[in-house]
Amino acid sequence: MAYSKELIDHYENPRNVGSMEDESGDVGTGLVGAPACGDVMKLQIKVSADGIIEDAKFKTFGCGSAIASSSLVTEWVKGKTIDEAGEIKNTDIAEELALPPVKIHCSVLAEDAIKAAIEDYKGKTGDADESKDAAE
Amino acid sequence: MNDANVKAKENTVKSCWSCKGPVAVAALFCPTCEAVQAPAPVNHFERLGIDVTYDVNTGAIDRLYFDLQRQLHPDRFATKAPKEKALSQQQATALNDAYEVLKDPLKRADYLVHLLGIDVLPEGCNLVKDQAILIEAMEMREKLMMVDSMKAITEIQRETKAEIDDVLCALSLAFAGDDIRGACQLTTRLKYLDKMMGEVRQSRARLLA
Structure with missing residues (x-):
């Protein structure tokens, strides 16, 4: 199967791999998984007082497409507001990486991970209501 | 005939x-x-x-x-x-x-859960929200990533095998007691453990190479 240059680049040189302090009040953590393929993805954001994502980290155990999708998302969300980051769609990810149809679910997983991280952050700051159902 | x-x-x-x-x-x-x-x-x-x-x-x-x-x-x-x-x-x-x-115990569990009426895997891509299962999966993989000796891998393999045996026992009980939700959750866990076993075997092969 021919994978895109972008996908291979993210897979071979994943950006922002790592972890942040989950307990910290300005860090939101999203942990999601797709049991069909046994993937598990953790995505974390560090948010400044004015709602800007200053840093993002991920740790993904899964296929190349899952790693590339989460790596790309951490790159995209840095510098965005949490509301902007919440608008990232799996189709944007799939398009950027030119994911083959059987790997679209990896981009769904990455979208779900950033949404879960934002929700977790908002839960910590007591601002949970607003975008609770954004994933729907 | x-x-x-x-x-x-x-x-x-x-x-x-x-x-x-x-x-x-x-x-x-x-x-x-x-x-x-x-x-x-x-x-x-x-x-x-x-x-x-x-x-x-x-x-x-x-x-x-x-x-x-x-x-x-x-x-x-x-x-x-x-x-x-x-x-x-x-x-x-x-x-x-x-x-x-x-x-196959895993495929059978997955099939039976579907057959008995709970849609665990809509559209083939089901996102797990069960944090306990995900945290367990993440921790196991992280642990495996750190190991550098055959002895340590064998130990992880033994632990994973023991977990799988536990889950299989629990699955049997859950199905016997018509606890489909429980069976569904155990099936998801079993999928991660099964995947983990695959990863363990790969790590072993890498270390031998």
């Missing part, structure tokens, strides 16, 4: 595609003209003629499978019409599918 596997559906009758005579829906062959029939629309358990249960007798599954497969062997249809050849192929495929699922 007509027919050991009619039990469950013998009261449901259709007409044979070849001679138009009456034939049980689940029958492999027409009792009148002996033409092979299309695969019946039955679940995997019914196809092999066993009860719908998680605690299957794998020896019995093997025997039933090989017996049915013998009746459907391509050699028996070498001189038959193309339609019969095609139908026997469909039958053999359906039988193989049933066997593959029922003999």
Whole structure:
């Protein structure tokens, strides 16, 4: 199967791999998984007082497409507001990486991970209501 | 040869595609003209003629499978019409599918959970929200990533195997007690453990290389 240059680049040189302090009040953590393929993805954001994502980290155990999708998302969300980051769609990810149809679910997983991280952050700051159902 | 596997559906009758005579829906062959029939629309358990249960007798599954497969062997249809050849192929495929699922504890659990009514895997991509399962999966993988000795890998393999055995016991109890939600959750856990075993084997191979 021919994978895109972008996908291979993210897979071979994943950006922002790592972890942040989950307990910290300005860090939101999203942990999601797709049991069909046994993937598990953790995505974390560090948010400044004015709602800007200053840093993002991920740790993904899964296929190349899952790693590339989460790596790309951490790159995209840095510098965005949490509301902007919440608008990232799996189709944007799939398009950027030119994911083959059987790997679209990896981009769904990455979208779900950033949404879960934002929700977790908002839960910590007591601002949970607003975008609770954004994933729907 | 007509027919050991009619039990469950013998009261449901259709007409044979070849001679138009009456034939049980689940029958492999027409009792009148002996033409092979299309695969019946039955679940995997019914196809092999066993009860719908998680605690299957794998020896019995093997025997039933090989017996049915013998009746459907391509050699028996070498001189038959193309339609019969095609139908026997469909039958053999359906039988193989049933066997593959029922003999494997994970696939059987997944299948049974679906059969009993809970949609665990909508559209093939189901996102797990069960944090306990995900945290366990993440921690196991992280641990595996750190190891650099065969001894440590063997230890992780032993632990994972023990976890799998526990989950299989629990699954059996959950299904027996009609606890489908519990069975569903255990099936998800088993999928991650199964994946973990695969990763362990890969790590072992990497270390040997």
